[in-house]
Amino acid sequence: MNILVLNCGSSSLKFQIIETDLDLIDKNADVQKAKGVIERIGSQALITLQAAGKPSMKQATPLRDHRAALDYLLRWIVSPEAHIPGIESLGDLHAVGHRVVHGAEKFTRSLIITDEVIRGIEDCIELAPLHNPANLKGIYAARELLGVGVPQAAVFDTSFHSTMPETSYLYALPYQLYRRHKIRRYGFHGTSHRYVAFRYRQLTGKSKEETNIITIHLGNGCSACAVKNGDSYNTSMGLTPLEGLVMGTRGGDMDPSILEFLAHKEGMSLSEIDTMLNKQSGLLGISGLTNDMRDLLAEEHEHQDRRAKLALDIFCLRVKKYIGAYLAEMGGADAVVFTGGIGENSPPIRQRVCSGLGFLGINIDEQLNKEMYGGKEGEIGAKGSGMKTFVLPTNEELLIARDTVRCVKNAPRRW
Ligand code: AMP
Numbered sequence: 001m002n003i004l005v006l007n008c009g010s011s012s013l014k015f016q017i018i019e020t021d022l023d024l025i026d027k028n029a030d031v032q033k034a035k036g037v038i039e040r041i042g043s044q045a046l047i048t049l050q051a052a053g054k055p056s057m058k059q060a061t062p063l064r065d066h067r068a069a070l071d072y073l074l075r076w077i078v079s080p081e082a083h084i085p086g087i088e089s090l091g092d093l094h095a096v097g098h099r100v101v102h103g104a105e106k107f108t109r110s111l112i113i114t115d116e117v118i119r120g121i122e123d124c125i126e127l128a129p130l131h132n133p134a135n136l137k138g139i140y141a142a143r144e145l146l147g148v149g150v151p152q153a154a155v156f157d158t159s160f161h162s163t164m165p166e167t168s169y170l171y172a173l174p175y176q177l178y179r180r181h182k183i184r185r186y187g188f189h190g191t192s193h194r195y196v197a198f199r200y201r202q203l204t205g206k207s208k209e210e211t212n213i214i215t216i217h218l219g220n221g222c223s224a225c226a227v228k229n230g231d232s233y234n235t236s237m238g239l240t241p242l243e244g245l246v247m248g249t250r251g252g253d254m255d256p257s258i259l260e261f262l263a264h265k266e267g268m269s270l271s272e273i274d275t276m277l278n279k280q281s282g283l284l285g286i287s288g289l290t291n292d293m294r295d296l297l298a299e300e301h302e303h304q305d306r307r308a309k310l311a312l313d314i315f316c317l318r319v320k321k322y323i324g325a326y327l328a329e330m331g332g333a334d335a336v337v338f339t340g341g342i343g344e345n346s347p348p349i350r351q352r353v354c355s356g357l358g359f360l361g362i363n364i365d366e367q368l369n370k371e372m373y374g375g376k377e378g379e380i381g382a383k384g385s386g387m388k389t390f391v392l393p394t395n396e397e398l399l400i401a402r403d404t405v406r407c408v409k410n411a412p413r414r415w
């Protein structure tokens with residue numbers, strides 16, 4: 001089946017077309033046929049489209065909304081210019097898989113989108129006011145442009161974490177706040193943590209029950225996950241993606257009293273504080289330079305910038321802290337897995353995170369670590385270490401495509 005995978009943000013639409021099916025999943029033989037992104041929807045949109053094996057095509061054109069962006073994309077998909085093998089008309093797109101950020105307690109697995117599911121995703125908007133409305137725009141547009149005859153599936157960022165025990169997901173707040181408003185840890189990046197945990201299992205030949213690892217997704221957003229017996233046992237993001245690790249522009253864990261203090265001292269409104277916590281903190285906030293890891297590493301290396309170094313040190317220390325915490329919670333683990341743009345591509349950051357963790361059995365082989373970037377996967381741990389260390393590139397789109405096929409064919413999820 002050709003699956004169109006859509007990941008809609010507030011002004012962007014990322015897509016892939018992936019050919020997959022139950023037998024292809026088993027053989028790990030899925031085929032990525034096209035990918036791209038449309039940014040700045042709502043004004044002069046920037047469009048990058050690429051059919052597999054061909055050069056990417058860049059264009060700028062005004063696109064009013066997500067419907068116009070998807071319409072543009074669908075026209076390209078069936079155009080002779082794109083010439084995607086096996087896709088001549090829209091009828092060759094057999095299903096659509098959508099990334100949906102927040103599924104709250106309602107959605108604990110991927111499922112086919114019905115009117116009831118749409119209402120459920122709408123109900124979760126108050127928990128993800130920036131993300132779910134954008135995801136819904138993609139769903140409405142795909143229904144309208146492809147027709148209700150083309151099945152669509154929703155794959156939630158939160159659902160992998162639905163196995164967390166109460167002891168992991170409850171905040172130590174008055175319990176009635178959980179009862180009344182469902183204030184709890186939900187966790188995000190679930191599709192990524194689930195994908196790399198599954199890949200670890202494939203590579204090591206372990207059963208689900210034998211999969212006890214810590215997965216660390218370091219990208220512009222960052223989160224850690226304690227995977228116990230193959231299920232999410234705890235994760236660092238919370239009610240929203242603000243909690244936990246230091247990220248590109250989010251600060252992660254902090255004393256909540258800072259909010260009141262800031263409102264008082266700086267006269268900031270709650271929404272200004274929220275913007276600061278989401279957009280102006282983290283690596284960008286500490287360094288005062290950038291949220292981009294490559295640029296920060298260059299600043300530290302080439303100009304010995306003090307605050308770039310400080311941002312990197314705090315970033316790595318926070319990851320260390322979560323590794324220690326999760327090892328204690330799980331009673332040990334077999335491996336640490338790095339993924340995400342930084343986790344997959346930055347040997348120096350992995351080195352800094354793991355330095356000094358020899359007492360836990362985490363030792364990196366310097367040479368293996370140096371050579372592991374740019375989409376390569378494998379072990380970077382030194383031989384004989386008590387715990388293994390892996391770099392496994394994430395592939396959320398592939399998991400969304402696979403889940404979509406399983407939903408359409410009503411096949412059980414095996415992970
Ligand atoms: P993501 O959100 O997963 O796309 O990751 C984005 C982050 O990965 C940005 O901070 C990038 O600077 C970082 N990144 C990508 N490639 C590298 C690299 N070679 N070295 C360090 N960081 C990188």
